[in-house]
Amino acid sequence: MSMTVMTVDDSRTMRDMVSFTLKGAGYQVLEAEDGVEALSILSSQKADIVITDLNMPNMDGITLIKELRSKADYRATPILMLTTEADDTKKAAGREAGATGWIVKPFNPEKLLAVVKKVGGI
Amino acid sequence: MDQFKQTYFEECEDRIQDAEEGLSMMLDGDLDKDTVNRVFRAIHSIKGGAGAFAFNQIVDFAHEFETVLDFVREGKLTPDRDMCTLFLRSNDVVAEMLSLEQSKKTIPESIGANLLEELRTITSSMKGESAPAPSSEASNNDHPTSENFTWSIVFRPHEDMLKTGNEPYFILQALKELGDLKVTTETDNLPSLHDIHAEHCFIGWRLTLKTSAPEEEIREAFDFVEDLCDLEIAKQNVPPGDLPERRKAENRRDSDTPQARRKEDRDAQENAPKASKSIRVDLDRIDQLVNLVGEMVIAQSMLQEQVRWLPPEVGGKIGEGVEHLTRHMRDLQESVMAVRAQPIKSVFTRMPRIIREVCAAVGKDVRLTTFGEDTEVDKTVLENLIDPLTHMIRNSVDHGVETPSERQAAGKEPYGTIELSARHRSGRIIIEITDDGKGINRSAVLKKAQEKNLIPADHQLTDNEIDNLIFKPGFSTADKVSEVSGRGVGMDVVRKNVTSLGGRINVASTPGKGCVMTLSLPLTLAVMDGMVVSVGSQRFVLPTINIIESFRPPHSAVSKLSNGVNVIIARGDYVRLVPLYNIFGIQDAVLNPEEGLVILLESDNGEKLAVMVDDVLGQQQVVIKSLETNYTNVKGISAATILGNGDVALILDVPGLSSMNASIDIIEEYQNALKAVGQIKITPTKKGGKTDEESAQEEDNKEDESAEANETNAIEDNEDHPPKDEDAEEGKLTHE
Numbered sequence: 001m002s003m004t005v006m007t008v009d010d011s012r013t014m015r016d017m018v019s020f021t022l023k024g025a026g027y028q029v030l031e032a033e034d035g036v037e038a039l040s041i042l043s044s045q046k047a048d049i050v051i052t053d054l055n056m057p058n059m060d061g062i063t064l065i066k067e068l069r070s071k072a073d074y075r076a077t078p079i080l081m082l083t084t085e086a087d088d089t090k091k092a093a094g095r096e097a098g099a100t101g102w103i104v105k106p107f108n109p110e111k112l113l114a115v116v117k118k119v120g121g122i
Numbered sequence: 123m124d125q126f127k128q129t130y131f132e133e134c135e136d137r138i139q140d141a142e143e144g145l146s147m148m149l150d151g152d153l154d155k156d157t158v159n160r161v162f163r164a165i166h167s168i169k170g171g172a173g174a175f176a177f178n179q180i181v182d183f184a185h186e187f188e189t190v191l192d193f194v195r196e197g198k199l200t201p202d203r204d205m206c207t208l209f210l211r212s213n214d215v216v217a218e219m220l221s222l223e224q225s226k227k228t229i230p231e232s233i234g235a236n237l238l239e240e241l242r243t244i245t246s247s248m249k250g251e252s253a254p255a256p257s258s259e260a261s262n263n264d265h266p267t268s269e270n271f272t273w274s275i276v277f278r279p280h281e282d283m284l285k286t287g288n289e290p291y292f293i294l295q296a297l298k299e300l301g302d303l304k305v306t307t308e309t310d311n312l313p314s315l316h317d318i319h320a321e322h323c324f325i326g327w328r329l330t331l332k333t334s335a336p337e338e339e340i341r342e343a344f345d346f347v348e349d350l351c352d353l354e355i356a357k358q359n360v361p362p363g364d365l366p367e368r369r370k371a372e373n374r375r376d377s378d379t380p381q382a383r384r385k386e387d388r389d390a391q392e393n394a395p396k397a398s399k400s401i402r403v404d405l406d407r408i409d410q411l412v413n414l415v416g417e418m419v420i421a422q423s424m425l426q427e428q429v430r431w432l433p434p435e436v437g438g439k440i441g442e443g444v445e446h447l448t449r450h451m452r453d454l455q456e457s458v459m460a461v462r463a464q465p466i467k468s469v470f471t472r473m474p475r476i477i478r479e480v481c482a483a484v485g486k487d488v489r490l491t492t493f494g495e496d497t498e499v500d501k502t503v504l505e506n507l508i509d510p511l512t513h514m515i516r517n518s519v520d521h522g523v524e525t526p527s528e529r530q531a532a533g534k535e536p537y538g539t540i541e542l543s544a545r546h547r548s549g550r551i552i553i554e555i556t557d558d559g560k561g562i563n564r565s566a567v568l569k570k571a572q573e574k575n576l577i578p579a580d581h582q583l584t585d586n587e588i589d590n591l592i593f594k595p596g597f598s599t600a601d602k603v604s605e606v607s608g609r610g611v612g613m614d615v616v617r618k619n620v621t622s623l624g625g626r627i628n629v630a631s632t633p634g635k636g637c638v639m640t641l642s643l644p645l646t647l648a649v650m651d652g653m654v655v656s657v658g659s660q661r662f663v664l665p666t667i668n669i670i671e672s673f674r675p676p677h678s679a680v681s682k683l684s685n686g687v688n689v690i691i692a693r694g695d696y697v698r699l700v701p702l703y704n705i706f707g708i709q710d711a712v713l714n715p716e717e718g719l720v721i722l723l724e725s726d727n728g729e730k731l732a733v734m735v736d737d738v739l740g741q742q743q744v745v746i747k748s749l750e751t752n753y754t755n756v757k758g759i760s761a762a763t764i765l766g767n768g769d770v771a772l773i774l775d776v777p778g779l780s781s782m783n784a785s786i787d788i789i790e791e792y793q794n795a796l797k798a799v800g801q802i803k804i805t806p807t808k809k810g811g812k813t814d815e816e817s818a819q820e821e822d823n824k825e826d827e828s829a830e831a832n833e834t835n836a837i838e839d840n841e842d843h844p845p846k847d848e849d850a851e852e853g854k855l856t857h858e
Contacts, residue, residue: 055166079287084169118293
């Protein structure tokens with residue numbers, strides 16, 4: 001059974017790229033525009049991995065991570081955050097919230113797959 | 123990669139607008155966190171995508187821009203008006219770079235060079251105070267690599283590592299991919315079963331890895347857990363030789379892969395669930411849908427027409443079915459049109475930039491306020507609205523609003539105000555541009571119009587008519603052609619554009635106080651509700667929204683004024699009565715108003731008008747077929763349509779009619795138009811669909827038409843002394 005990855009990003013381009021790359025590698029992909037939408041989708045569908053942007057309207061990535069970690073289903077789900085540059089304060093905030101790891105933008109597809117594989121294990 | 127680029131550019135358009143809106147609010151002093159954040163996010167997102175496509179100039183510029191915005195966001199920097207203007211210009215530069223990239227042109231170095239400098243200056247002055255210095259992923263690559271070193275690794279996760287979703291097993295798996303891995307598990311810290319906590323990690327590992335990979339790659343496996351574990355990585359033996367940088371080079375290849383893979387990926391993509399709430403659809407597909415619905419409306423009205431002739435025992439049931447069909451067709455059509463409808467916001471948000479440009483060029487200060495941005499209108503209308511609206515706005519700033527010193531002399535605020543508003547009114551969208559400038563100089567306009575022979579010298583005009591002279595071809599109010607709104611095209615082009623959309627334009631000026639320009643446009647260009655009427659053997663369609671009532675006038679209601687204009691008393695008012703047979707030269711029509719019907723109409727500007735027809739045949743939805751694409755614009759006619767029985771009917775243009783007098787030119791044009799449209803009767807085939815009587819009647823029509831075309835004299839005659847029989851003579855009784 002293939003894994004389901006949710007990509008949360010307010011940029012359609014980013015969502016498309018993530019989604020395209022992952023689908024190409026055989027993952028199922030769910031898309032959400034912001035934290036609020038992500039939570040609402042995840043309440044009815046299960047994702048094995050979540051990749052979220054940090055800066056988004058309505059609900060940002062950090063809050064989303066905290067929200068997810070507070071849910072029994074997502075306590076140990078790998079959650080990756082997308083950051084630009086190696087922003088240490090952002091990384092620390094994400095880590096604090098319970099993020100598994102991070103992907104630095106811009107990323108190439110190979111790198112994305114490698115990271116997803118690393119945290120997802122397949 | 124191209125398919126993403128398209129999405130990217132589309133998205134960037136929205137982003138640029140977002141940023142622009144936010145920046146405009148900042149310019150007005152709104153430094154709210156949300157506002158600043160919105161701008162930051164927009165630029166940030168543009169940069170992110172640009173990086174993925176290697177649009178390096180955009181990345182560089184957006185980066186500098188974003189850095190400065192970040193200072194604002196963090197409250198370290200409070201931008202004044204000048205700086206906000208700098209931001210707005212920077213946003214314009216990003217927009218320009220994007221559009222160059224999109225058209226696959228190279229971005230000249232010069233674009234935004236000055237702005238980039240200014241942004242950098244701000245950044246460096248800020249850095250003096252605080253240096254966040256974004257660290258890059260610099261890799262210290264001085265470890266020489268060679269084949270098969272053996273590494274000893276000690277990996278002891280902290281208790282809470284699992285809480286972050288990191289799975290040690292996967293990390294070991296990643297290491298295994300690098301080479302030959304031997305794992306020894308340390309269970310020293312494992313507590314008694316009683317004390318074990320399922321979500322804590324109590325075990326550690328000793329690893330021996332034989333690999334050619336450099337240390338950095340080994341460390342990369344622990345990237346996310348460095349701070350969540352104790353980690354020791356040490357090399358066991360001494361390197362026998364070097365193999366530098368090879369893996370690096372391999373990594374470079376990655377960016378090419380998606381293209382190669384795209385094909386196979388299609389299937390996977392299609393099977394995946396889609397969670398997004400909206401999709402982007404190619405406009406052509408929607409248009410195809412709209413056309414199909416249009417054709418179905420015609421087919422349905424044909425069906426409706428045929429059912430009428432069936433005997434009741436058969437027709438009853440079918441009629442019911444057709445009734446249902448009609449209702450659903452209407453719903454379907456409304457839904458399809460709703461897909462094409464878009465808020466006018468996307469046009470309105472272009473205007474601030476235009477105003478800024480013009481203001482900068484002519485040294486004026488103008489503030490813009492907008493209302494009704496969410497008013498929706500068909501996409502085609504929307505797109506065709508951009509040019510006329512831009513031109514009108516330019517014109518308002520250039521010619522309407524005075525310079526700050528002039529304004530102060532006139533006792534006004536130094537800055538001008540332009541108000542842009544949109545609203546729906548009786549099936550149309552009304553857009554108003556109101557400025558508080560000097561208004562139209564009527565005597566100058568009148569003088570110029572007379573000089574240019576646009577109007578007869580002795581012609582008496584109302585104030586409103588004088589104002590609207592600015593839309594006459596060949597008229598230009600500026601003394602000299604100006605940089606901004608000149609360039610040889612004038613307001614007449616605006617009017618032409620608007621008219622071709624089935625719209626109307628009007629200007630009302632109050633000298634010294636300003637102007638109101640009003641645009642009225644149909645919400646859709648595809649379908650409308652119409653009342654089918656007959657005049658002789660001809661069919662016309664009147665837009666239902668214009669109809670107030672229809673009635674058979676009493677003898678005393680109709681009068682003829684001394685200038686030959688017929689008027690009728692309707693609802694207590696004298697209203698101009700236009701006999702359609704007269705205007706369009708139809709000979710077999712009812713000539714006596716008391717025998718026919720009078721339909722009272724109201725045009726969008728509230729003006730009332732009555733037309734005389736033989737009979738009302740029914741109300742139906744009609745599919746609009748542009749007359750212009752098939753023939754040419756005819757006064758009093760807005761478009762053509764195909765009726766249920768396959769006949770062509772012309773759709774009347776109510777405001778156009780009100781200013782019409784019968785003339786030979788119009789009759790000829792009308793006859794030609796009818797013929798031109800008749801030739802494009804595309805959809806319904808009339809085979810077997812008609813009674814003999816109707817076909818015979820049609821033959822008659824043809825004869826009539828050619829007779830009319832040849833006998834224009836007779837028609838003119840007819841016009842002066844229309845009634846030929848006694849009854850009609852009475853019907854046209856003249857009251858003084």
